[in-house]
Amino acid sequence: MTESVPGPFFTTATPSDHIKEESTSNNYYIENLSEKEIHSFFEIDATSEWIKNGRHRRIALQFPDALLPYSERVTQLIENKINEKETTNTEKKTFVLADTSYRSCCVDEVAAAHADCTALVHFGEACHSAPTDKIDVKFVLGNMPAFIEEFRIELQKIIDQLSTDNIVLLMDSCFAHEQKKVAAAIKEVIPNRHIECACLPSETDLKENRKDVYLGRQIPATLRNNLPVDLIFCGFPNSPLLPVWLLSYPSCTTVNHYNPIEKTIQHERYVYYRSY
Template identity: 30%
Template sequence: MISLTKIEKSAKDEEVIEVIDDQNDPYEVEKCARWIRTNALKQVCLQFPDNLLPNSVEVALRLEKEVGQKIYILGDTTCGSCCVDEITAQHIDADGIIHFGHACLNPTGRLPIFHVLPRNQLDTTEFADEFKRIFSDCTKKIVFFYDVAYAHKIEYIYNILKPIYKHLILSKLNCTSNVEYTDIKTSPATIVLGKNYTLENGYKIQDYEGFFLGEKEKTLALLAMSIPVKKWYYSTNCKITEFEALNTSWLKRRRFLIEKLRDAKVVGIVVATLGIQEYLTAINTIKRILKQKNKKSYLLSVGKINPAKLANFTEIDAFVVIACPENEVFDSRDFFKPILTVYEVELAFNSAREFSPQYFMDFRQILPGGSHYINFKPSMDSDVSLITSNVRNCENDTLCTDQMNALTVRSSGTVAIGKAGAQYLQERSWKGVEQRLGEDPVQPAETGRIGLAWEYTNETLKTDNHNAQIE
């Protein structure tokens, strides 16, 4: 349901009507039901972020009443709330998913998806006045981006600004959603972080300035690092501020972790997405690069990543995570080993990739067919580690072979066993529970400890307390 309010005049005295969503139904049950009927879906799953799960049953029951069929709720997501969880939905052979809340809009390849985007409030009149004040030059070329939570306000805002700014480009969202105006209607050639834009003929993106309607959060930083406009601006509480993404402490730390990756001998490839298109290509690309650099790699899938899970793999020197660009693991300092992206693997080992002010958190941009793909060319020169001061020249060494019982002679003349993981186990003093058949004398079975773990009956303190109570 919608209501029409507030009529204003644009620069050409045309009527601009603001469409205000009816907040009585933030879950858009009627639109969800229409989408299900239009696509003739029979097994539909609802995916909610954790903060909306308490309302999931009510929404599912209302939707069941509308469409007259069973609706399923995804109780927990495999990797993250912003990504569509196609793997869990396939447990009931689903043929469609309705995703609620904030979304990263990464493309998926298995099921049709309908997004019910959140709706943040915004004083559009105050925002438009602030925009005109900051961008007083109406001839400026501006690319307008926005958080998905403001998509429901974009049509009205764009209709106000477009007659004033002749070179204003509005981005579109890579999804089918409850806000049809912002959806991409055709299949674009390139998509950057779930958003698409088309520039005017004869101009490059470097000729434009970027604006983001939303808070100074992860989405803004990712866009600013990926799209090389002249300047970036963002809006918070209708106040517009300039944003600098490339000169940050976060980026300096990433360069340090790249150096740690160059020193690593064993690398773990952690799969933190099973739905984003081309994630299998990313896995194979990393494995091929690491093999050419004579580094041993292990493929891991642990669901939602946390420090405790990855701490179990102590033999691994660094982890490369294939995940949604908005995954928070790349910002965390709680992990014991470096956490890196696919792009950082290329920065570390691809000598053909020259320094660029851009930083690509979306791994699809640098894969074959991506907008920033470069053929891999391994470096053949020795270099010095900036961390250990050791000379690195992995090209002349063979770290491992494919046979567990094989030995390999390194260039220094030392002998190493076949597998890097087995090598680590051999060198570790404690190896866990081991079978010692024939090494220990046979002992008869005995009665073990009795009681709770915090106070067994045969412990001295327990015995003394028991005797004191008897006396």
Template identity: 30%
Template sequence: MASLTNFGSDVIERTLEKDIAQESTQNLEEVYEVSRCVRWIQDGGYKKVGLQFPDELIVDAPAVARALSTALGFKVYILGDTTYGSCCVDEVAAEHVGADSIVHFGRSCLSPSRRLPVLYIFTRLSVNLPLVVESLQAAIQEADTRLVLVYDTRCHHAAGEAARILQDKFPKLVPSTLLLNRLYSPCSLSSNDKTPLENHTCSNGIDINGEEEKGKSNDFMFCGRSVCLPDGEEIKDYHFIYLGPRGPTVTCLCMKFSESTFYCADPSSGEVTVTSGLRSVMSRSNKLEMVKDAEIIGILVGTLGVADYREIISRLKAVVRAAGKRSYTFVVGKPNEPKLANISEVDVFAYVACPETSIVERSVDPALYRKLVTPWELEVALLNQQEWDLHFEADFRQLLPGGLRHVVAAGERREEEVNVSLITNRAQRLGMRDDEEPTLDSITGAVQVRDNLTLASLHVGGGGQALKGRTWQGLDPNMNPPSATGTVVEGRKGIAAGYQDETPAES
């Protein structure tokens, strides 16, 4: 609980490392592709453009904005301090200035957006191909190993050359490509349309396991990427070379293909790390028991820009209700332990975010790891039709109609089942009893008076009744406001964690 009691100095004093070349400010054209941005903005006729930068690139934002403003003849807006993960398009910040388009710089999770047109400029990581190839040859002993080349989006500029060189060394290597033309889908396309959702299936119906429905080739899509395997071969027979630094991208890919070996090559040093996601996926199986034990489940909204986030929220509510549990929805920018500690009545949170953000590793944040589950894990725990397997699904869009993990029984009432928890050794109850009334709507439903407290029937036994049991329930709205005074005095100075007139707490 250290993060609940410190003074916030770790955040204030935190330093950021630039992942791109230090001379980027002097070479804006190469790193930030200013000319391409200008052409895209002019061709689209956009007049109010937002420039989204991650924290590590914000130092170059003024120079990029000045260059674009000079070339376009009007001002552009810098979107700093992203509302959610910096890998996602921040449409919330763009709406604050009424932007009609966004240019997204830096690493991207390749999640499709819906409301605003987006241009992705991945910037560039320095890639030392000779060192990378030499290290990969030393790590992969057999040259005829079946391999798929995937990479961080910031290595996109070197991916083509890397694929050509590596194919000479490993004849059975197959390169992946980024699905750049599918990252923006107009608002008119919804999950109810008959067209399959982007990043779910390819035109021939191949799923992520390489199983063919009606396909004529082994093309398939995953994590915003596409790869074409030779006829008759499946993805489960392949291992992966990942070009890029360790981070959320490789974590998501490792868990997606947990039975495969990943050779992770650092682009600058060439150092190769051999890993897999099998242990990470297996260690998360206890989260299914956490969901079954929970009485109140929070739906934590970590994106307002990824397509179909509203649909998955509605679906998760239906799944929780059919399992006889309560759900509450919370919109949080960037979740952390202090924020979730304010909602102590919620046992576990289903985190609705992009695939790379929704996976929280135990080594990175143990507190969030214990509290957060992905929508797929919640469905596996509460739906008999949703099966658990080693192909971890972090993309919530796969659970919607048209997705490969969609099951049709999500909203059906589940009959009551009782078993024993493997964590608490107590009885678990899933489903609804025959005499149990459905949950009432919080607006039109009935109310009850309990101990002089009026509660909507929705909250009896839930969040409203839990609030009643607290010693402090917030400001009393029945109290008269303080009378206004005509004297203005100087207030305290500093931040709330430690004002200047306060004595520092002893450690």
């Protein structure tokens, strides 16, 4: 079976391997977060603990445009946490990165180095297009609310419209913390199909299996082998990830898009016309 490789337009070796950034209507979903939601979405406690455990003194905080309005509050919360019980001589300092060298999904090691930072916290979608071995990096993808029960109900509406023996689950990164539960729900509702997840890569995956990572996801074997699959996508209605994914992996015969915010699912057959 021939392994599926993304076309030359979507390179896998340079920072141009990223999800196209657009001004979409998705931004309003993350506007006006409450104080509690800010703590959860930006993983304030876990991020602060990571900084303290690494004994970092100068830390870059990289925000995409959509999350930049929260940068001041996030910076305050993190600095308060990491400087608890610290003296003036050991005070830790953060630096906000916004106008990045590449796209916001790429880790901007260059800008962090200009501020003599030894660590960088990257908020939002990450493409993992290039190794980040020059600086310690923590990826904070965002945590949107749970939606499992509603997803299970909606999934039952499109079972009869699935056309292959294989299902691939793809999720926008801020919903990916629910991926194991979503996959379990799919197996429960559709028990007779082979299910694979396009998972967010671990540090080990990035070091040892980077060739199987594309658009910030581990590519399932069914797609690498160009087998027909039904794609179940959980994400924002205008997610920039989905169209790039479909262009890169045309063996997705149906697209079943669950919107976790509106709690709705949309089924479409996908036809890709390749020009030779």
